[in-house]
Amino acid sequence: MASATAKSAKLRDDSLRFLPWLFLAPGLIIYSIVVVYPMIYSSWLSLFRWDGVAPTKVFVGLDNYVTLLTQNDVFWIALRNNAIWLVAALLLPTSTGLGLAILLNSKFRGSHIFRSIFYFPAVLSLAVVGLIWTWIYHPDLGLLNQALRGVGLKAFTRNWLSDPNVALYPVIIAATWNAVGLPMLLFLAGLQTIPEELHEAAKVEGAGPIRRFLYVTFPLLRETTLIVLAITAINALKAYDIIYAMTNGGPANKTQLLSTWMYFLTYNYNQVGLGTAIAVVLFSLTLIFAIPYIRFMTRKG
């Protein structure tokens, strides 16, 4: 009986047993070869000592990870920089994006133009953003030092990108300029789902703008906020181009991130084992934010 039902279902749509795979095949095959297989192979390679050229690789177990943690000072600098970068990315672009979204969500003349202006840096490549900001930080001719001199704060001028104590922060500011657009866009989309009547009702009850934000807007933006935080964190850990364009990890490796230090170890110093081990560490950090994100994206089944 059961087999009869199955058989009739099969007769109705015999094609569905293999046809979806046919539709999926081109995408799945190229994605598996280009992304998934290399991921797995990288994890495997991180267990070997290898210069990337020699025919034999020496299996060393977790030695590469131990070396990174105990003997590789730059790894710790990079890890610390990644942490600073992450905290900055979770605070600055997100709050700025939220503020702009609330400001620009109300319909007034020109609101669309302002949205475009504030979104615009997000469409530029990080290499270009890095180049533009490098001029702003130029010690003699750059706008920042000129402005500081102009208002009598000459004492604060410095060679922003060559000063080992501060160089990371100007890069983060430049990255923030680029990173504000996405949260702004997502928050604007989230705000549009909040019915106007709720605000009106709160107004009638005598709630001021701050209380309306805290008790009406913000709770209803919870889902958007979580998505924004996850995407921002994942993107922050991917940062690479802008460092390469602005400081190339310098001065004295003080602005290395895990991503750039992986590149240096692998391609400049031929330490493939250490390089792939860093990639695995970076991926593990990403997973902290990515697992809740992916669960959220697949929640509806």
Next chain:
Amino acid sequence: MKQTIAKKEILPGQSKVALFYAALILAALIWFTPVITLILTALKDAGDFARNGAFSFPQSIRWANFKEAWDTGVKNYFWNSVIVTGFKVPIGIIIESLAAFALTHMHFKWADRVFTYILIGLIVPIQMTLVPLTLLMNALGLIDTLAGLTILYIGFGVPFGVLVMRGFFRTVPVAIIEAARLDGCSWFRIFYRIALPLALPAVVSLCILDGVSTWNEFILAQIFLRSDELRTLPLGLVQFSTQFSTQYDQLAAAVLIAVLPIVLVFLFFQRYFVAGMGGAVK
């Protein structure tokens, strides 16, 4: 008497509006300072820049910067970016929408698991793939070719493309598709005659988002392109900046040339950015 009261009420309101706009315009100007600096630098000659710095009006406008930058190599970078983007985006969209259609409408038992498998690609740091890809591309003779780079871009584009297209295909009513099935329409016909046309806004959105990110991509190009004449724009510009580190005028012109297509796309298709990102979080 009545009139004056009314006037008094209006005036603070008006000045409030004026203040609001003044603050907003000031913020926008500060926000756009880097762009303004870039344009001003591209328009002045090197001497002017050395004397007056980046943020001053050009003493005389020098359009020749653009021509010189173009001839010094930007022309090559530009066309390489056009070729890579021109192949990557359409091929990518076809395979991504085929996959997304199967995942949303073909009553496919494995759909959720396959979708999760594809989403992993969204979060993988690219560093995780570089070494094996280098070995693979080497073995296939694809290092230092635009074709090889395009293939990588297509592979890395799959997760985002599937995510966006799936978001939109889900809004295509199941009833339409079932009706077409009852009429004996093949799945492939349903895909390209019904689902794809209905998702046309999504296709446009994805084209734009994908086009912009391909145009801007840096790290894969950096690793897999070796010769100068094959470089794409972001890579070429960074190279240009280290080679001609003092020629800010030409570099700024080069950057503007690189950014121009993005600006045009942004101005004409702005609403699709919003629609596309909306599709990605649905």
